[in-house]
Amino acid sequence: MLRSTGGKYRDSFFVQEEWCYQDEDSKDLRTIDLLASLTVYDYEALRNETQPRVRPALNILVECKQSQLPYVFFDAGLGSHWRGDFPTIAGVPNDAITVYTDDDPSTWTEPLIAALGLRLHPFQSAPRFCHTLSKCVRKGADLELSGSDAYNGLVLPLVKSLKHFVKTMAPPPTAWYFDCHLAVAVAVLDAPMLSAGSGDGGIVLTAAPWVRVLRHEYKEGDHRFDREMMCFIDVVHKDFFGTYLKEHLVPFAEQFGQCVLRHPTEVAVGTGFISGMEKDSWSNLEERLKPRPFVNARRSSRIAGNIFKALFGRLWR
Numbered sequence: 001m002l003r004s005t006g007g008k009y010r011d012s013f014f015v016q017e018e019w020c021y022q023d024e025d026s027k028d029l030r031t032i033d034l035l036a037s038l039t040v041y042d043y044e045a046l047r048n049e050t051q052p053r054v055r056p057a058l059n060i061l062v063e064c065k066q067s068q069l070p071y072v073f074f075d076a077g078l079g080s081h082w083r084g085d086f087p088t089i090a091g092v093p094n095d096a097i098t099v100y101t102d103d104d105p106s107t108w109t110e111p112l113i114a115a116l117g118l119r120l121h122p123f124q125s126a127p128r129f130c131h132t133l134s135k136c137v138r139k140g141a142d143l144e145l146s147g148s149d150a151y152n153g154l155v156l157p158l159v160k161s162l163k164h165f166v167k168t169m170a171p172p173p174t175a176w177y178f179d180c181h182l183a184v185a186v187a188v189l190d191a192p193m194l195s196a197g198s199g200d201g202g203i204v205l206t207a208a209p210w211v212r213v214l215r216h217e218y219k220e221g222d223h224r225f226d227r228e229m230m231c232f233i234d235v236v237h238k239d240f241f242g243t244y245l246k247e248h249l250v251p252f253a254e255q256f257g258q259c260v261l262r263h264p265t266e267v268a269v270g271t272g273f274i275s276g277m278e279k280d281s282w283s284n285l286e287e288r289l290k291p292r293p294f295v296n297a298r299r300s301s302r303i304a305g306n307i308f309k310a311l312f313g314r315l316w317r
Contacts, residue, residue: 001241001242001245002015002034002036002060002245003015005242005245005246005250006038007038007040007250007253007254008042008254009039009040009041009042009043009044009254009257010038010039012038013036013037013038013060014036014037014038015034015035015036015037016034016035016036016037017033017034018031018032018033019031019032019033019034019035019061019161021160021161021164021165022164023160024160024163024164025160030157030160030161032061032062032063032157032158032161033062033063033064034060034061034062034064035059035060035061035062035165036059036060036062037057037058037059037060038057038058038059038250038253039055039056039057040056040057040058040182040250040253040254040256040257041055041056041257041258041260041261051177052261052264053176053177053178053264053265053268054092054177054178054179054180054260054261054264054267054268055177055178055179055180056179056180056182056253056256056257056260056261057091057179057180057181057182057257058181058182058184058249058250058253058256058257059090059165059181059182059183059184060183060184060185060186060249061158061161061162061165061183061184061185061186062186062187062188063154063157063158063161063185063186063187063188064187064188064189064190064238065153065154065187065188065189065190065191066189066190066191067135067189067190067191068191069135069136069137069138069143069191069192070135070136070191070192070193070194071133071134071135071136071150071189071191071192071193071194071235072133072134072135072136072145072194072195072196072205073128073130073132073133073193073194073195073196073208073211073213073235074130074131074132074133074134074196074197075128075129075130075195075196075197076128076129076130076131076214085111085113085229085230086113086124086230086232087113087182087183087184087232088162088165088166088182088183088184088185088232089112089113089180089181089182089183090165090166090169090170090181090183091169091170091171091178091179091180091181092112092171092178092180092267092268092270093171093175093178093268093269093270094112094270095111095112096109096110096111096112096115096270097109097110097112097115097266097267097270097271097272097289098270098271098272099115099271099272099273099274099277099285099289100271100272100273100274100292101273101274101275101276101277101278102273102275102276103275103276103277103278103279104277104278106277106278108274108277108281110285112267113256114285115263115266115272115285115286115289116256116259116260116263116285116286116289117259117284117285117286117287118252118255118256118259118286121252121255122248122252123248123249123251123252126210126248127210127211127212127234128195128208128210128211128212129211129212129213129214130195130211130212130213130214131213131214131215133150133151133154133155133211133213133235134146134149134150135149135150135153137149154187154233154235155187155213155215155233158185158186158187158233159185159215159217159231159233161185162183162185162231165181165183166183169181176268178267178268180260180267182253182256184234184249185231185232185233185234186233186234186235186236186244187233187234187235187236188236188237188238188241189235189236189237189238190237190238191237192207193207193208193209193211193235193237194206194207194208195207195208195211209236209237209239209240210234210235210236210237210240210244211234211235212232212233212234212235213232213233213234213235214230214231214232215230215231215232215233216229216230216231217229217230217231234249259286262286263286263289265291266289266290266291266292269291269292271292272289272290272291272292273289273290273291273292273293274288274289274290275288276288
């Protein structure tokens, strides 16, 4: 299906089967089923122009599972759980943009997806959300729910492979040109998918062809705000996978690519300028985002020196 599905700029995905990654805990080499890649900008139209500084691409890490027994997702509702750092960004020095403004000395650090105006795209809020999932397993003549089977067999490989993908795509410090990868972890199930939610009579089970699983993960970081992350996994039924690709993921990725090409400098350097952020730091960020104006280093140093002297001149005398 991937090899016969494309977008505006490419006829199909490039598919690498049995994509290898290193387990961050054991350091063993493991594999996931597929890594699929799609160019989301018009390479042919830009051939005779200056090469874009940032080249956008969509990458899907896929793990497939088959079961006669259902997977159960404990419903956390629709898009109220959106975060600005989904999907994962790889291949550029920063996955956020530090925004400077003209009406406040403060700066705003916006996740790249939010800075590019994609936080309210329908792809962000379309599926059901869940934090906990289980798989039905047999225990003699009975059935029971196993959270460990679902986590170890489905969630953990995708989370670890996504982290490895980000590391492998990290650019060297001297890079000027970048490939900006929109990386999405997708579990494709050939199994019944049930969403469990509360109803008037107790727990209500409904069929759910697409569920977004959120997992809280710890990571090393110097600052306390850098020591945690949220990992997102789209779990999709195999019969819905074509719809998921063509109507949801690929259109989102193509809009992402257009936004990246409009702001290559901001994405490449990780800084930008938006006028009036103190007054309005929420609406139309992508339309207002511009490269940060160049500040003359000598003039900046002279101003800083004058401020220092004004503050501490009496001590010098």
